[in-house]
Amino acid sequence: MSQVDINKIIEAIKTVIPQNLEKPVALHEPCFHGNEWLYVKDCLDSTFVSSVGKYVDKFEEMLAAFTGAKRAVAVANGTAALQIALKLAGIEQNDEVLIPALTFVATANAVVHCGGIPHFVDSEEKTLGMDPYKLKQYLSEICHVNADGCTNKYTGRKIKAVVPMHTFGHPVDIDPLMEVCKIYKLEMVEDAAESLGSYYKGKHTGTYGKLSILSFNGNKTITTGGGGAILANDEELAKSAKHLTTTAKVPHRWEYWHDHIGYNYRLPNINAALGCAQMEQLPGFLQQKRQLAERYADAFRNIKGIKFFTEPSNSKSNYWLNALLLDDANMKVRDALLLSTNDAGIMTRPCWTLLHKLPMFQDCPRMDLSCAENLEARLINIPSSAFLGEEDA
């Protein structure tokens, strides 16, 4: 194991991103060089900024066409999307939902918002996502399955679903995970918040289960200001998703009749207008992001003690957030590296604090999380905006 040199890391990053910067390089900035103005102005001119408007329908069609999902339902954000997707997957009060410990807090919050209890799963280093083999072994020890489904022997609660999250855009190893779902009668709801434009074995992430979700937060590959979507491969589930996220109102010329407890989770038309313009540019963004990742990979090839994380085999990643992994021997350097890079005007961040360490999730069930803990200690994200990948950037 070789000692890592922080200055060499900063120099390597600087060879990739623009040199003479007047302001710090952000971790991920959006880019509005397409039809954003045109579509947003059309909303203002027509006064259709809210729930009624053509851009929501158009945005949903574009998302379905791009991902290959049967239907997409645009909603206010990724958390809302996951809450409703889990509800439609059958999660009820006190059901356990298997989610990675290494994910953004929204994954766990969405489980709690629909009454469920997060149950934390370890990651594997090759994908940064759920380890399907370790999960399979773990479930064989802690649960029993019968005609009613899967029950946790220790808590007595139902385990209903698995939520793999495609970390920083890198696809989870889905095939063995789907096998686990089959054995243990679990629904798979993909958290594809970070992986628009990422493919596993040639098929878009978020199209493997019956339901999955996307996010268009300001720091994502495309943005709508704030926004998300539910992807569904079942027409009836998509209709239910639309109904529940729009106050469960039954259509009528003037009557107000609602047939379920509903949510106000629709995406406003003005945000969808932004989304349509961003979707038009998505192929270009993905190409730029791939170029940026390749240049980072080149720049770090000969830096000792640290490696640039590349997409898992069988997968094509959108490289949403680029990541460096310190060697085990160098993990103690992480905080110094975060400090030095941020002080140098290069925004970097660690991965999220593992969720089982947060006060509100400390008592949730969990398996051994040693790989996730190791990754948390070694990983930092580096600037990843698409425009940094332009040839002349």
Add this chain to the structure above:
Amino acid sequence: MSQVDINKIIEAIKTVIPQNLEKPVALHEPCFHGNEWLYVKDCLDSTFVSSVGKYVDKFEEMLAAFTGAKRAVAVANGTAALQIALKLAGIEQNDEVLIPALTFVATANAVVHCGGIPHFVDSEEKTLGMDPYKLKQYLSEICHVNADGCTNKYTGRKIKAVVPMHTFGHPVDIDPLMEVCKIYKLEMVEDAAESLGSYYKGKHTGTYGKLSILSFNGNKTITTGGGGAILANDEELAKSAKHLTTTAKVPHRWEYWHDHIGYNYRLPNINAALGCAQMEQLPGFLQQKRQLAERYADAFRNIKGIKFFTEPSNSKSNYWLNALLLDDANMKVRDALLLSTNDAGIMTRPCWTLLHKLPMFQDCPRMDLSCAENLEARLINIPSSAFLGEEDA
């Protein structure tokens, strides 16, 4: 009682709203003739469309300054605002919350979203809102109060809060309601979703309790596409509202530490930009809406069998949605009137189906609702967009 003449009603509406319309007159359309485009374009040019941006802070300051509330916290919509306001008011699983039966479904949904149970209260005709005197009598019969608060004798559950809703912008009779809250140790959380610009005894609605909420949906007096706000008269509650609605993240240069189950309910900067431009025009909108209401009042002064609803005494209403009330003898005409007006290109609607009639709320506790039922049978809303009140409209 005189028979009502539908043709005369349509003619009266037509004397008020523009005559030669190419398309149907909407119930309520927004108006973007201010700085909307300038501010939205500034968001796109700066790329600050999402969570980071100056317009959210500015919008919150404008809302607090206009209403006189100590602090305003901008959020995704009115439902989200009410859910969090109720949570901060102490609503826990299975607590009962007193809300009007005559309100939009979001009031009840928000109660359920924070674990509470709606308990329906009757309205009074002079305000269209909660009847404080009838509520006082009812509570004296069904609950007992001790040091722990108020308990429903029949369900055994705590009754924790009252949510008066200022219907169509007309203020509830707040003083006697606050007296009821004092006697029965209830928190008052005002649902001022419809009453931005409405005052009770010279003080803005939504500033009487510790917490209240506003809505900026597309059909409201001002709009942000979709949006809402929590108003707080307590600095600590406002801070908690901001914290909970932004994933409960503890500020740090790079660390992801969250200390509560949080929500992704923030208002995107691009929607707040729209809100800032709309707030600048609010005084003008209110003036136009008052002119429109006065012209409706004039037009209906001599129409028999129906009356134009005017603001309660002691109050100044924003006249968000103008309303007609059929005389009791003519209530059976309501549906024919809805049909004739809509067929004539004048969009009208009844008030909401009373919430205790909806399938998901049928088993919720409720008092006698005879006044609300009577109002539901007699009321229709007529076109109310601010620009219809312009002198040359």
